[in-house]
Amino acid sequence: MSEYQRVLIYGEILEGKLASITKELLGIGRKLADELGQMLYAVIIGSGIPAELAQECVYFGADKVYVIDDPLFKDYLTDSYTAAMEKLTRDLKPDIVLFGQTSMGRDLAPRLAYRLNTGVTLDCIELVIDSETKLMYQTKPVYGGKAYAIYVCQTKPQIVSIRPKTMSPIERDTSRKGEVITFALNINATAIGGKVVERIKEEITRIKLEDADVVVCGGRGVGEDGFQLLEELALSLNGVVGATRPPCDNGWVQAQYQIGLTGKVVAPRLYIGVALSGASQHLSGMMGSKNIVAINTDPEASIFRAAHYGVVGNYRKVISAFIEKCKEEVTS
Amino acid sequence: MNIIVCVKQIIDPEIPAAIFKIDPNAKRAIPPDRRAFIISDYDEVAVEAAIRIKEAKGGKVTVLSLGSQSVIETIKHCLAMGADEGILLTDPLFEEEDRSLTAYALAMAIKKVGEFDLIFCGRQEGDWDAGQVSLGIAEILGIPSVNPVKKVEVKNGTILVKRIVDDGYEVIEIPCPALVTVSNELGKPRYPDMKGIMMAARKKISIWTSQDIDAEPSKLGPSAAKVKMLKLYIPVNEARCEFVEGETPEEAGANLALRLRKAKLI
Numbered sequence: 001m002s003e004y005q006r007v008l009i010y011g012e013i014l015e016g017k018l019a020s021i022t023k024e025l026l027g028i029g030r031k032l033a034d035e036l037g038q039m040l041y042a043v044i045i046g047s048g049i050p051a052e053l054a055q056e057c058v059y060f061g062a063d064k065v066y067v068i069d070d071p072l073f074k075d076y077l078t079d080s081y082t083a084a085m086e087k088l089t090r091d092l093k094p095d096i097v098l099f100g101q102t103s104m105g106r107d108l109a110p111r112l113a114y115r116l117n118t119g120v121t122l123d124c125i126e127l128v129i130d131s132e133t134k135l136m137y138q139t140k141p142v143y144g145g146k147a148y149a150i151y152v153c154q155t156k157p158q159i160v161s162i163r164p165k166t167m168s169p170i171e172r173d174t175s176r177k178g179e180v181i182t183f184a185l186n187i188n189a190t191a192i193g194g195k196v197v198e199r200i201k202e203e204i205t206r207i208k209l210e211d212a213d214v215v216v217c218g219g220r221g222v223g224e225d226g227f228q229l230l231e232e233l234a235l236s237l238n239g240v241v242g243a244t245r246p247p248c249d250n251g252w253v254q255a256q257y258q259i260g261l262t263g264k265v266v267a268p269r270l271y272i273g274v275a276l277s278g279a280s281q282h283l284s285g286m287m288g289s290k291n292i293v294a295i296n297t298d299p300e301a302s303i304f305r306a307a308h309y310g311v312v313g314n315y316r317k318v319i320s321a322f323i324e325k326c327k328e329e330v331t332s
Numbered sequence: 333m334n335i336i337v338c339v340k341q342i343i344d345p346e347i348p349a350a351i352f353k354i355d356p357n358a359k360r361a362i363p364p365d366r367r368a369f370i371i372s373d374y375d376e377v378a379v380e381a382a383i384r385i386k387e388a389k390g391g392k393v394t395v396l397s398l399g400s401q402s403v404i405e406t407i408k409h410c411l412a413m414g415a416d417e418g419i420l421l422t423d424p425l426f427e428e429e430d431r432s433l434t435a436y437a438l439a440m441a442i443k444k445v446g447e448f449d450l451i452f453c454g455r456q457e458g459d460w461d462a463g464q465v466s467l468g469i470a471e472i473l474g475i476p477s478v479n480p481v482k483k484v485e486v487k488n489g490t491i492l493v494k495r496i497v498d499d500g501y502e503v504i505e506i507p508c509p510a511l512v513t514v515s516n517e518l519g520k521p522r523y524p525d526m527k528g529i530m531m532a533a534r535k536k537i538s539i540w541t542s543q544d545i546d547a548e549p550s551k552l553g554p555s556a557a558k559v560k561m562l563k564l565y566i567p568v569n570e571a572r573c574e575f576v577e578g579e580t581p582e583e584a585g586a587n588l589a590l591r592l593r594k595a596k597l598i
């Protein structure tokens with residue numbers, strides 16, 4: 001039997017709570033561990049980690065949680081975090097290590113993999129264990145999502161990152177039992193390349209784009225002066241405005257609101273795509289939406305192939321009338 | 333400042349899904365025509381970042397690309413933008429789907445170049461979206477990396493970057509030499525002008541094989557691959573769009589509101 005015998009997930013904290021990606025990782029991690037007959041481990045790295053978070057990991061499926069809490073880890077730095085993960089994975093010898101495809105995961109997973117001399121696949125949307133080889137088959141969208149590739153890693157550990165909102169957490173269960181272990185490291189702080197000088201938070205909306213129930217997304221066809229109308233629409237539906245890449249590149253919308261392969265991943269109950277063509281790289285960030293509405297002057301636009309409801313027409317006229325109708329409905 | 337920029341030639345990632353084709357046996361995309369080969373767009377931004385630093389601080393920009401002979405066109409484009417020298421890495425041994433082999437070959441080539449202060453890469457390639465070659469290079473060379481960034485400044489021998497995170501950005505200071513991956517937020521890359529194109533014709537492009545970079549043969553080729561691709565396919569999309577109509581766009585908009593209300597979506 002191989003000496004590599006556990007599934008390890010990399011847990012992230014967001015505003016003092018377990019990030020939703022962490023629950024998703026615990027969900028898929030639990031499934032893989034059960035299929036392999038292995039234990040599920042989680043690791044949380046940071047400084048001043050709220051004590052209850054390790055227990056939360058247990059409630060969401062972990063058997064053992066490693067907490068690495070040190071002022072050294074106040075800010076994420078590639079060097080220090082990679083060193084911590086290297087130490088832990090060399091000790092634990094996991095079969096599989098799962099990260100989220102987040103600003104941390106997409107940076108940390110590859111550096112760790114190269115340090116351990118193993119392979120890595122980023123941004124996976126499906127993971128299954130092959131019944132014969134017991135290796136993990138990794139499905140990853142490629143060519144901006146126009147094709148899917150299935151990869152397998154022949155060295156251990158098998159390291160991947162997972163696209164947010166593609167895996168389901170398991171039910172939180174407070175009767176679950178697990179062990180919490182404080183893991184101390186001797187990392188030479190002077191060997192760390194670089195330091196964080198400051199952190200600037202740029203997000204300003206009432207509701208986080210990723211958590212919004214309704215997302216109104218504008219494309220290049222909206223034009224600089226059109227986003228005001230989209231804000232109005234979003235406000236009437238209690239939603240948030242996002243954008244494709246061109247409006248962000250043009251400075252009409254802040255880059256934090258870009259949706260897609262290299263932006264945010266959203267999966268709202270209702271997504272309304274306005275004057276955007278539906279490029280695969282954009283679809284990568286919204287395909288999980290439950291109901292998709294598209295408004296475009298071009299009936300051939302790709303977005304109509306992904307949409308449930310569509311209107312062909314100039315968005316300014318369509319949306320103004322839409323908002324009017326909504327008001328009418330409410331007052332009558 | 334000696335800057336090395338790693339650039340990749342790819343099939344245009346903006347080809348619409350409707351005409352995008354793959355060869356499932358060869359596990360590759362089929363380029364619709366020759367013009368479909370372009371520089372990966374983040375890599376073009378990386379070249380722009382390098383040239384801006386050269387303009388501000390002086391120095392030299394070397395463009396490095398691994399691929400087939402056709403990549404010469406991409407290198408020439410970078411030279412016309414203002415890079416000083418180009419290197420093409422080409423060898424049948426390099427043709428593998430495992431990105432760790434690409435990272436190894438590029439890192440060995442960078443060792444051969446020798447002196448450098450800064451390496452620029454794109455945040456990810458626009459074709460396979462792997463997102464790991466850059467970090468692999470940094471790891472093999474044992475230098476710090478920051479990924480992905482929207483601004484780079486050089487100050488008294490250290491590098492100040494703005495790293496993009498989910499809710500904003502971080503200002504990070506790193507010592508030289510370092511590797512930085514660049515995102516489109518840095519700004520639009522310049523178009524080569526006539527003068528640039530003419531100057532490019534006189535600039536040097538070296539062509540290196542695996543032997544030129546002292547690569548260990550055991551670390552290249554199919555037998556060295558850690559990750560293997562089992563299958564490449566085009567996913568089927570089952571959504572069927574219900575078009576909501578009207579005599580005018582206004583009427584269609586009103587009908588859409590009624591339709592979504594009926595479906596209890598608003």
Ligand SMILES: Cc1cc2nc3c(=O)[nH]c(=O)nc-3n(C[C@H](O)[C@H](O)[C@H](O)COP(=O)(O)OP(=O)(O)OC[C@H]3O[C@@H](n4cnc5c(N)ncnc54)[C@H](O)[C@@H]3O)c2cc1C
Pocket residue numbers: 144218219220221222243244245246247258259260261262263264274275276277278279280281282285295296297298301313314315316345346373456457458
């Ligand atoms: C590696 C890589 C990563 C990328 N990552 C992302 C990403 O994360 N997110 C992202 O969005 N893109 C991303 N892109 C870019 C992507 O490929 C497309 O270029 C982009 O999504 C196109 O945006 P768009 O649909 O708004 O613009 P366009 O494709 O130009 O579409 C504009 C649409 O508006 C319609 N229109 C114009 N006027 C009107 C009107 N008055 N009323 C109604 N309709 C109108 C037009 O018919 C057209 O369909 C990435 C690209 C690459 C290569």
Ligand SMILES: Nc1ncnc2c1ncn2[C@@H]1O[C@H](COP(=O)(O)O)[C@@H](O)[C@H]1O
Pocket residue numbers: 337338339340341372374375396397398399431434438452453454455456457458460461462463464465466
């Ligand atoms: N074949 C290549 N030649 C030169 N640079 C490359 C090559 N492949 C990847 N890179 C560099 O590594 C970055 C990340 O690529 P990837 O990890 O393949 O997504 C790219 O943006 C390039 O800067």
